[in-house]
Amino acid sequence: MLRSTMSSTALLLRGGNIARRIITQAQAQAPSSSSLSLVASSSSSYSNDHHFQMRWNNSGRMMSNGSYGESIPDEYIEELDETEGEWIGCSKKFLAPISVSSRGSEILNNPLFNKSSAFKSGERDRLRFRGLLPPRVTNMQIQKERVLQEIRVEESMIRKHVILEDLHDTNETLYHRILVDHMEEMAPIIYTPTVGQACNEFALRYRRPRGMYFSADDRGHMAAMVYNWPQPVVHVIVVTDGSRILGLGDLGANGMGIPIGKLSLYCAAGGIAPHRVMPVVLDVGTDNEALLKDKFYLGLQRPRLQGPAYYHLVDEFIQAVRHRWPDVLIQFEDFSSDKAQKILNKYRDESLCFNDDIQGTGATTLAGVLGGLRAKGEQPTSLGDQRILIAGAGSAGIGVAQVLLQAMMEHGRTEEEAKKCFFVADHLGLLGTERLHKLSPEQAKFARDTDGGMSLSDIVNKYKPTMLLGMTAVGGLFTEQLIKDMAKHCERPIIFPLSNPTSKAECSAKQAFEWTDGRCIFASGSPFQPVHMEDGRIFHPSQCNNMYIFPGLGLGVTLCGAKTVSDRMLNVAAEALANFVTEEELAQGKVFPNLSTIRDVSKKVAIAVIEEAIRTGQASKLSQREIADLDSFVSKKMYDPIYVPLIEKRTISI
Ligand SMILES: NC(=O)c1ccc[n+]([C@@H]2O[C@H](COP(=O)([O-])OP(=O)(O)OC[C@H]3O[C@@H](n4cnc5c(N)ncnc54)[C@H](O)[C@@H]3O)[C@@H](O)[C@H]2O)c1
Numbered sequence: 001m002l003r004s005t006m007s008s009t010a011l012l013l014r015g016g017n018i019a020r021r022i023i024t025q026a027q028a029q030a031p032s033s034s035s036l037s038l039v040a041s042s043s044s045s046y047s048n049d050h051h052f053q054m055r056w057n058n059s060g061r062m063m064s065n066g067s068y069g070e071s072i073p074d075e076y077i078e079e080l081d082e083t084e085g086e087w088i089g090c091s092k093k094f095l096a097p098i099s100v101s102s103r104g105s106e107i108l109n110n111p112l113f114n115k116s117s118a119f120k121s122g123e124r125d126r127l128r129f130r131g132l133l134p135p136r137v138t139n140m141q142i143q144k145e146r147v148l149q150e151i152r153v154e155e156s157m158i159r160k161h162v163i164l165e166d167l168h169d170t171n172e173t174l175y176h177r178i179l180v181d182h183m184e185e186m187a188p189i190i191y192t193p194t195v196g197q198a199c200n201e202f203a204l205r206y207r208r209p210r211g212m213y214f215s216a217d218d219r220g221h222m223a224a225m226v227y228n229w230p231q232p233v234v235h236v237i238v239v240t241d242g243s244r245i246l247g248l249g250d251l252g253a254n255g256m257g258i259p260i261g262k263l264s265l266y267c268a269a270g271g272i273a274p275h276r277v278m279p280v281v282l283d284v285g286t287d288n289e290a291l292l293k294d295k296f297y298l299g300l301q302r303p304r305l306q307g308p309a310y311y312h313l314v315d316e317f318i319q320a321v322r323h324r325w326p327d328v329l330i331q332f333e334d335f336s337s338d339k340a341q342k343i344l345n346k347y348r349d350e351s352l353c354f355n356d357d358i359q360g361t362g363a364t365t366l367a368g369v370l371g372g373l374r375a376k377g378e379q380p381t382s383l384g385d386q387r388i389l390i391a392g393a394g395s396a397g398i399g400v401a402q403v404l405l406q407a408m409m410e411h412g413r414t415e416e417e418a419k420k421c422f423f424v425a426d427h428l429g430l431l432g433t434e435r436l437h438k439l440s441p442e443q444a445k446f447a448r449d450t451d452g453g454m455s456l457s458d459i460v461n462k463y464k465p466t467m468l469l470g471m472t473a474v475g476g477l478f479t480e481q482l483i484k485d486m487a488k489h490c491e492r493p494i495i496f497p498l499s500n501p502t503s504k505a506e507c508s509a510k511q512a513f514e515w516t517d518g519r520c521i522f523a524s525g526s527p528f529q530p531v532h533m534e535d536g537r538i539f540h541p542s543q544c545n546n547m548y549i550f551p552g553l554g555l556g557v558t559l560c561g562a563k564t565v566s567d568r569m570l571n572v573a574a575e576a577l578a579n580f581v582t583e584e585e586l587a588q589g590k591v592f593p594n595l596s597t598i599r600d601v602s603k604k605v606a607i608a609v610i611e612e613a614i615r616t617g618q619a620s621k622l623s624q625r626e627i628a629d630l631d632s633f634v635s636k637k638m639y640d641p642i643y644v645p646l647i648e649k650r651t652i653s654i
Pocket residue numbers: 244245246247248336337338356357358361364391392393394395396397425426427428429470471472473474477498499500501504524525526544545546547
């Protein structure tokens with residue numbers, strides 16, 4: 001049964017004694033290293049929570065183990081081919097099987113377990129679906145190539161999105177593999193900007209259920225409803241009430257596309273296992289006239305709940321999920337700004353939650369700004385010397401202002417000094433103290449004593465800002481004149497039109513580079529193609545999107561057992577992201593790392609967040625051993641989409 005050479009060894013491990021035999025063999029062939037590790041990992045494919053690792057030294061003594069102690073349950077070994085269980089590189093990673101309670105067509109129809117044509121012959125017999133699949137066995141590589149081919153010949157972004165979401169509904173492992181391996185190409189399809197169109201057309205394209213809906217008609221039932229969710233453990237929830245989907249406004253229950261897209265990134269970029277996430281829509285109605293009349297719309301066709309009734313519904317939802325999953329991270333997403341900050345303020349100190357549009361965007365933008373300063377040859381301390389014009393005083397604009405202010409204070413400025421750096425404007429012009437009574441406490445902090453109501457162009461000409469950040473959801477707001485005026489006063493203006501999707505960007509990358517003669521430092525919320533200037537120069541625009549922060553932040557807080565998300569965590573996350581940008585990238589005009597590195601970025605962000613949690617005594621879940629080597633702890637916990645051998649539960653349980 002046991003193959004004798006390491007290179008081709010691929011074994012389904014089922015016994016402690018045999019495991020030792022494998023190790024002995026492996027040792028014999030191991031390079032000069034003093035230890036060799038056998039990692040039996042079900043975390044790699046299905047969860048972050050079952051994982052064991054054993055190390056033997058060269059004399060055959062076990063050096064360390066994981067949660068399963070010294071021996072693996074006494075079963076037997078079965079030969080498999082390389083794609084089922086395999087030794088990977090010199091880390092000699094070995095995949096343990098997953099035991100599943102279903103079999104036959106149930107498995108084929110379960111997107112978490114389905115491998116489609118890649119089910120091996122033995123597995124087809126073992127799980128009793130021989131004959132239910134076409135006979136030829138392929139592998140994941142071939143499957144991936146087929147899907148990529150299908151996506152690449154398709155020109156329409158929304159059709160590409162549909163192809164990928166169909167795959168998401170049928171084979172999550174392959175779906176996430178494709179995202180991990182081709183993040184730069186796939187992110188704009190499954191996430192921003194295409195997810196905006198997917199939300200607009202959500203009801204029209206609705207096929208299979210994904211996520212949970214808690215509606216105004218479910219009041220009083222939510223504590224019971226949460227038990228309808230099929231997974232016993234959930235680590236991350238992304239919830240929206242659909243009231244401000246990207247810059248597209250109130251899309252009601254159609255907003256479900258956003259939690260789905262964000263959670264795909266949690267899995268592929270942040271290494272959270274797909275069965276540990278739950279997308280949620282709170283359907284409190286909609287004030288979108290078109291949806292109220294749309295016969296295909298699937299949400300409640302009545303005006304939105306307001307006032308206490310609204311907040312009671314939110315509260316019932318929070319209590320319900322906390323009751324079933326006390327440690328779950330709740331990410332609030334795309335709530336309209338009048339509600340977003342209030343909800344965050346209510347829950348942030350008592351439970352593990354954060355608002356991505358306020359805090360995630362703040363941390364991401366801080367990282368981009370620090371990158372911009374580096375590109376200009378300036379130190380982070382010079383943040384407090386900047387003049388920052390923020391167009392848009394909603395949750396995003398004020399969230400960014402708050403995080404930047406905090407960072408300035410960390411670099412030695414007083415709050416009063418730091419506040420002077422900001423010029424925050426909304427649709428009525430510069431926030432001024434004369435309208436304090438109409439501003440939220442968070443906005444009021446940035447109101448200026450003079451020039452209240454001043455227009456963007458007058459602010460630029462009078463105060464000569466060094467940075468222009470757009471979070472207005474007004475496409476084209478940054479006109480040629482405005483940008484040219486910026487560039488007149490500042491050698492290298494930082495220009496970030498952050499509104500999404502692309503149609504709402506305050507200006508395009510091409511416009512910003514052309515209007516500043518290539519001098520600006522640019523990043524946008526939605527992606528733009530490289531800009532080819534007439535003189536032959538090529539600029540590579542960066543994407544300043546909160547996807548660089550939330551997956552790693554979520555991974556960090558859930559792994560370490562943090563009870564809350566602190567401001568410092570966001571700050572260290574931003575610094576970790578900023579430090580990830582290489583000199584080479586900066587030289588190309590980029591202030592964010594390539595998306596292809598996002599898993600490494602998320603890991604660094606997670607480690608920074610965990611270190612902060614350790615510092616403040618919040619890392620309740622971690623052992624000393626894990627704390628001593630956070631890098632390998634986090635790496636091992638990250639979900640990696642690969643096919644793992646499946647066996648029937650009654651035969652073995654590990
Ligand atoms: N890049 C990212 O990661 C990211 C993150 C969060 C939000 N966003 C985007 O930011 C945008 C805003 O989000 P929000 O939640 O703050 O929305 P919001 O509607 O609450 O805020 C918009 C703000 O823009 C102001 N505004 C409107 N017209 C203006 C004008 N002509 N001049 C100046 N200000 C004007 C409004 O008064 C309001 O203060 C959205 O498009 C969203 O997609 C991007």
